[in-house]
Amino acid sequence: MSLCINPNCQNPDNPDNLLYCQSCGSELLLEGCYRVTRPIGKGGFARTFEVSDSGKLKILKVLTLNQPKAVSLFQQEAEVLKRLNHPGIPNAEEYFQFFPQNSQDPVHCLVMDKIDGENLHEWLEKRRNRPISEKQAILWLTQLANILHEVHQQQFFHRDIKPSNIMLTADGQLVLIDFGIAREMTETYEKKQAAGQITRFVSDGYAPLEQINGRAVPQSDFFALGRTFVHLLTGKYPLDLMAEPYGDPYTAGLNWRDEANHISSFLGDFIDHLMMRPVKDRPANTQVILQKLSEIRETLYPTKLINSNLSKxxxxxxxxxxxxxxxxxxxxxxxxxxxxxxxxxxxxxxxxxxxxxxxxxxxxxxxxxxxxxxxxxxxxxxxxxxxxxxxxxxxxxxxxxxxxxxxxxxxxxxxxxxxxxxxxxxxxxxxxxxxxxxxxxxxxxxxxxxxxxxxxxxxxxxxxxxxxxxxxxxxxxxxxxxxxxxxxxxxxxxxxxxxxxxxxxxxxxxxxxxxxxxxxxxxxxxxxxxxxxxxxxxxxxxxxxxxxxxxxxxxxxxxxxxxxxxxxxxxxxxxxxxxxxxxxxxxxxxxxxxxxxxxxxxxxxxxxxx
CATH class of the missing domain: 2.130.10.10 (YVTN repeat-like/Quinoprotein amine dehydrogenase)
Structure with missing residues (x-):
């Protein structure tokens, strides 16, 4: 099967031996090497497909909203992914524009590594929202903190950490995806932020108050990381745990500790630290987070020596x-x-x-x-x-x-x-x-x-x-x-x-x-x-x-x-x-x-x- 990505194509399904769509005449072998084999999903302003590049499977992300702001963010995502080099971050291979037959409007495309696995939102649902263990939480927190360290070291921050943006691969590794609204911490960004000119992007239940006010900073990622693990450790969407059922979702606290009574106070206090409302009260940087996680790991799971009682x-x-x-x-x-x-x-x-x-x-x-x-x-x-x-x-x-x-x-x-x-x-x-x-x-x-x-x-x-x-x-x-x-x-x-x-x-x-x-x-x-x-x-x-x-x-x-x-x-x-x-x-x-x-x-x- 070879799919046509012309958004106006009436019959996008084609045999896999054609160069042009038999319905609309658009190219099927994109950039001379990528053949679209099947759709994967749709979210936000983009659709994703699986593509074959000489037999190697990759992911094609296609922008569905051809408006200046959406295009700018899409191009920004491509640039961010090209600059980051970490196994927990998808590698962006190529950004290009595809022009359907008889159209002057381009379709913006991004080819990335294919991540075999499922996101943590899907994973949690498949296990009937059964909470993860404390041990699993520490392992995953460490993986994600290492990924964020790479992101923040390159002066970027993600701004949209949540379970659906974290992939779990078949070998148990986590990959942080969807850098569509990631920002670089530059002097220009800080000036726009001070002037209130930053576009607000918010995932309800995971984003902190400063982000809804257009003043996201790197520590905003820590708040979202904490909320993500509240979800994973309780099996419940964070807003369902609000202390004030009808309160403001960005200022109301969470009654989550009672729903996660299988974890120790060491881990619970650490997650609460990530979610402190004032930015200054959260960890200063990823190095502090990694240091604390190491201390928690050694405290909760010290190396134990077991004598097998071998007789002389x-x-x-x-x-x-x-x-x-x-x-x-x-x-x-x-x-x-x-x-x-x-x-x-x-x-x-x-x-x-x-x-x-x-x-x-x-x-x-x-x-x-x-x-x-x-x-x-x-x-x-x-x-x-x-x-x-x-x-x-x-x-x-x-x-x-x-x-x-x-x-x-x-x-x-x-x-x-x-x-x-x-x-x-x-x-x-x-x-x-x-x-x-x-x-x-x-x-x-x-x-x-x-x-x-x-x-x-x-x-x-x-x-x-x-x-x-x-x-x-x-x-x-x-x-x-x-x-x-x-x-x-x-x-x-x-x-x-x-x-x-x-x-x-x-x-x-x-x-x-x-x-x-x-x-x-x-x-x-x-x-x-x-x-x-x-x-x-x-x-x-x-x-x-x-x-x-x-x-x-x-x-x-x-x-x-x-x-x-x-x-x-x-x-x-x-x-x-x-x-x-x-x-x-x-x-x-x-x-x-x-x-x-x-x-x-x-x-x-x-x-x-x-």
């Missing part, structure tokens, strides 16, 4: 405990979305992290300070690895690219290596100028690190390669097909669902694998024999790390726990409530005294091994 007779190995040393990456200097990958330099001084937010950050591990930000991937960073000499970092992404970086300078060493499929995992060959990649098509490939040239394929799975582990002799790959391939040996089978992580011990005797079946299997690497099956996680196990001395394996899961296992007998030693959401990545320092974890809650935590 159960293990001959040294019993190992873990305690939290510090948390890094929780504020705007850290990642704004899930941490997916971690790597530590051979000297144990430098930590690198990759994230759903498309960035790589390099940290001083002993201080938690960021050394540099590596940007260049256009989709989430799935995997990172550091060479044995500590000079080079390789990264992989869903953008089908592998990037090779100088770790000391943060510069790309060679041009991006382009693959035909998403690159899920990368790992360096020990003491060799080569690295291995695993992609979404199931291929395990060998590459030359100096030239970026493909050398050969080592193994092929039936599904995506989720994890790689390398030693001096072996290359192990775990796959969504449920198998582990060990090159040049054989295929290990035993998991009932997708394999998410593999690790090899330093003595090359043991291989450990983790799966969506909630188990961990310990294998004899030389024979392929299953030694132990470790059970204890209540959700899929995402990541593994074997201690350098080979005595301990540590696992992280979607159940938010890190578990410590004794490899000599397969017994669970300790379990830690580590993150507010799933644990995605684990890595030991070379001395084995420190463990680092990365979570879906955007944080990186550093643990002391005692």
């Amino acid at each position: 007779t159960q293990s001959t190995a040294k019993t190992q405990t873990i305690s939290l040393e510090r948390t890094i990456g929780t504020w705007n200097s850290g990642h704004s979305q899930a941490v997916l990958a971690l790597a530590i330099s051979p000297d144990g001084q430098t930590l690198a992290s990759g994230s759903s937010d498309k960035t790589i950050k390099v940290w001083k591990l002993n201080s938690g300070k960021i050394i540099r930000h590596l940007t260049g991937h256009v989709l989430q960073v799935n995997s990172i690895a550091i060479s044995s000499d500590g000079q080079t970092l390789v990264s992989s992404s869903n953008d089908k690219r592998i990037k090779v970086w100088n770790l000391n300078t943060g510069k790309e060493i060679i041009n991006s290596i382009v693959n035909s499929e998403d690159i899920i995992s990368v790992a360096f060959c020990p003491n060799k100028p080569m690295f291995i990649s695993g992609d979404s098509d199931g291929k395990v490939a060998l590459w030359d690190i100096k030239t970026g040239q493909y050398i050969r394929t080592l193994a092929t799975h039936e599904h995506r390669v989720s994890s790689l582990a390398l030693s001096q002799q072996y290359v192990a790959s775990g796959s969504w097909d449920g198998t582990i391939k060990v090159w040049p040996k054989s295929t290990f089978t035993g998991h009932l669902k997708r394999v998410r992580s593999v690790a090899i011990s330093s003595n090359e005797q043991i291989l450990v694998s983790a799966s969506e079946d909630k188990t961990i299997i310990v294998w004899n690497l030389n024979t392929g024999e299953q030694i132990y099956t470790l059970s204890g996680h209540s959700n899929p196990v995402n990541c593994l790390a074997i201690s350098p001395d080979g005595q301990t394996v540590v696992s992280g899961s979607d159940d938010e726990k890190i578990k410590v296992w004794d490899l000599s007998n397969g017994q669970e030693v300790y379990s830690i409530n580590a993150h507010l959401d799933g644990v995605n990545a684990l890595v030991f320092t070379p001395d084995g005294q420190t463990l680092v974890s990365g979570g879906k809650d955007t944080t990186i935590k550093v643990w002391r091994m005692d």
Whole structure:
């Protein structure tokens, strides 16, 4: 199906092989590349459509009101989105004017990234307006505060935050949409504001009093953010919670705390702080909000250490405990979305992290300070690895690219290596100028690190390669097909669902694998024999790390726990409530005294091994 967007077309439906509408004669291949495939919705003065650009689906926003003010705001939205660069904000690709056949009036068009998901208003209705939990509120508040930090840092403010303007994607990330009335805080704006010349745009129930008076400021976004979470935490539209049923909706208070008695006073007071009537009484900026959210998170959900009561007779190995040393990456200097990958330099001084937010950050591990930000991937960073000499970092992404970086300078060493499929995992060959990649098509490939040239394929799975582990002799790959391939040996089978992580011990005797079946299997690497099956996680196990001395394996899961296992007998030693959401990545320092974890809650935590 190919749709005509001429507003006066009597029959806009067309076969998808035509260049011109068979009803009105208008172009169907917009700008020579965008074919409109289906309508999505209508709101305000615009309609949205799904378009195909050489098979890639995007969103086309079409202005339906061709009046100077509406056109100005529409063009302003395009400009704002082009200037903002954040995974929680749609990317604006192109603004153009389309002229229907026999018409001198243009149709204003904006092409943007397609966000797969639904807005929070729709999401809440589908769950019958059941309030969200306190934990979910803290996670989402942190995500949105990080997004707003980017917006405000660029001197913009949104002016229309509400549940219907927040998208929830399939991977649990929030995206702030509809920047149609966003404004830049300029001297011109301030003069117009003082003269009462600012057009008033208000979403009843979410906007503060100063906005209805045409005097919106960045802190107006904080008020709307607070009202949004009143809605999410009560399941009720804010104006239905007015203390004075027939009062002024912009001055009457809300009786919302009684409707959200499942949350603590820490969070309730924070949300009330966001919604204070005088602007000066709200948080001064997004940094203050992020700092306070971090404090609330640590107060309400402190890291807990749970002893599994392992008796002395159960293990001959040294019993190992873990305690939290510090948390890094929780504020705007850290990642704004899930941490997916971690790597530590051979000297144990430098930590690198990759994230759903498309960035790589390099940290001083002993201080938690960021050394540099590596940007260049256009989709989430799935995997990172550091060479044995500590000079080079390789990264992989869903953008089908592998990037090779100088770790000391943060510069790309060679041009991006382009693959035909998403690159899920990368790992360096020990003491060799080569690295291995695993992609979404199931291929395990060998590459030359100096030239970026493909050398050969080592193994092929039936599904995506989720994890790689390398030693001096072996290359192990775990796959969504449920198998582990060990090159040049054989295929290990035993998991009932997708394999998410593999690790090899330093003595090359043991291989450990983790799966969506909630188990961990310990294998004899030389024979392929299953030694132990470790059970204890209540959700899929995402990541593994074997201690350098080979005595301990540590696992992280979607159940938010890190578990410590004794490899000599397969017994669970300790379990830690580590993150507010799933644990995605684990890595030991070379001395084995420190463990680092990365979570879906955007944080990186550093643990002391005692």
